[in-house]
Amino acid sequence: MKLLIISAAWLPEFWHGGKVLSPPMCLPVLAALTPRGPEIHLVDENVEPVNLQEEADLVAISAMTASAPRAYEIADSFRARGVPVVMGGMHPSALPEEAAQHADAVVIGEAENQWAQVLADFAAGHPQRFYHAEERPTLTDVPLPRRDLLHQDRYLAPNLVQTARGCPHACSFCSVSPVFGRKYRFRPVPEVIEEIRALGSRSVGFPDDNIVGRPARARELFEALIPLRVQWAGQGDLSMAKDEELLNLMARSGCLAMFVGIESLCAESLATAHKQPNIGLDLEQAIATIHRHGIDLVGSFVFGLEGDKPDLFRKTVAFAERVKLAAAQFSVLTPFPGTPIYEQFKAEGRITSFDWSRYTMGTVVYQPHNMTGAELAAGRKYAYGHFYSLPSMARRLLVRRGTKTSWALRTAANWSYRRRLRGGKIADSLPCEDMPAPAAGGPRMHQRLCREAAKPGGTPPGGASAADLP
Numbered sequence: 001m002k003l004l005i006i007s008a009a010w011l012p013e014f015w016h017g018g019k020v021l022s023p024p025m026c027l028p029v030l031a032a033l034t035p036r037g038p039e040i041h042l043v044d045e046n047v048e049p050v051n052l053q054e055e056a057d058l059v060a061i062s063a064m065t066a067s068a069p070r071a072y073e074i075a076d077s078f079r080a081r082g083v084p085v086v087m088g089g090m091h092p093s094a095l096p097e098e099a100a101q102h103a104d105a106v107v108i109g110e111a112e113n114q115w116a117q118v119l120a121d122f123a124a125g126h127p128q129r130f131y132h133a134e135e136r137p138t139l140t141d142v143p144l145p146r147r148d149l150l151h152q153d154r155y156l157a158p159n160l161v162q163t164a165r166g167c168p169h170a171c172s173f174c175s176v177s178p179v180f181g182r183k184y185r186f187r188p189v190p191e192v193i194e195e196i197r198a199l200g201s202r203s204v205g206f207p208d209d210n211i212v213g214r215p216a217r218a219r220e221l222f223e224a225l226i227p228l229r230v231q232w233a234g235q236g237d238l239s240m241a242k243d244e245e246l247l248n249l250m251a252r253s254g255c256l257a258m259f260v261g262i263e264s265l266c267a268e269s270l271a272t273a274h275k276q277p278n279i280g281l282d283l284e285q286a287i288a289t290i291h292r293h294g295i296d297l298v299g300s301f302v303f304g305l306e307g308d309k310p311d312l313f314r315k316t317v318a319f320a321e322r323v324k325l326a327a328a329q330f331s332v333l334t335p336f337p338g339t340p341i342y343e344q345f346k347a348e349g350r351i352t353s354f355d356w357s358r359y360t361m362g363t364v365v366y367q368p369h370n371m372t373g374a375e376l377a378a379g380r381k382y383a384y385g386h387f388y389s390l391p392s393m394a395r396r397l398l399v400r401r402g403t404k405t406s407w408a409l410r411t412a413a414n415w416s417y418r419r420r421l422r423g424g425k426i427a428d429s430l431p432c433e434d435m436p437a438p439a440a441g442g443p444r445m446h447q448r449l450c451r452e453a454a455k456p457g458g459t460p461p462g463g464a465s466a467a468d469l470p
């Protein structure tokens, strides 16, 4: 039996060939869960093309929302040749009935407790339409991901090691707790350490959604990492700043950088989005505390939350520069199916596009509350244009923080964002011509607004000129 496991491409406008950041771990994890026997071929469409004529006995396709249309296209093509298809991942888990129109079976949720049954049912020729395990899997004794089946050389950071799943918070725009639950599930620390040792690499990335969410467990993990002398990056929430002992351990365990959800400077937006860890937190002080421990921060901002007004773009860029974030990601609020905000916007009739390929976090697909979609799109362009301008980069990069490796990573990240911005791969991913036009000036004026906003020195929608920035 030959099993073809595919991760469908998403954000093709971001990455054109070359290396991509990291592999979709669902591929090597699913391969590891496959009982001995089938020949397995993994294809990450972000780094290699899918051969639609490839011979296979079963095709498994994983899809996120933005990649769902492409995943359906691939599925339809294989099924037209009589090859059965099973689909899973974030989007099919959120909208299983939709996915079932393109697949012989849909796996809802995590694969661990279901995959062996799926394979047995397909082998016997009678798969179920849906697989949905009652219980979420424990993360004990999970087999090591089959990284050997990936093109590891096509990733900048191939060594991802998951240590936990789930998040106790329930931010309205986030898919993590709907899919993985609000209860943390941890892998035993010795198993994590064993996997890192087996990698034989000094660099590790932890894709956990919130590695510091349970401080006691985080401490146990970080203490165990110290003897390994690895350097690592991960994701977490800003509440870690309240625990200096934890930050100290993080730094000693080799933490170079953390990706943190700052989300919004607007208190009303944080409250309506239920971004619990940030509510009432002095963001500036929290960031300074983490920086004092030599840990770089990549801040993630979401524009278009319910309290956001057009002046927020200018304030956000000024803030991100003032606190000297190593890098920042500016997304537009995206109501992913399965999230509370999707249900809310759908009920309110505010979703303007159900074309999932636009759900890239760079395209406005809903009607914002306090601004037009056009202003939101232009505001994001403005933020990228200013934050990755040479003067801003110089101010943020020339800081004494962390190690030489931190400086190199910080610089590489900024040049990468700037190159993609200038190449149009960030800014042009916003189809401004499709946005509702501003009240005056029509679409042409709106496109000009978008171009101008992205230029250093340009004017944010509804805000003062860049010269007025504090």
Ligand code: SF4
Binding pocket: 167, 168, 169, 170, 171, 174, 175, 176, 177, 209, 210, 237, 261, 275, 277
């Ligand atoms: S804290 Fe982060 S991972 Fe947890 S629900 Fe909020 S956005 Fe998602």
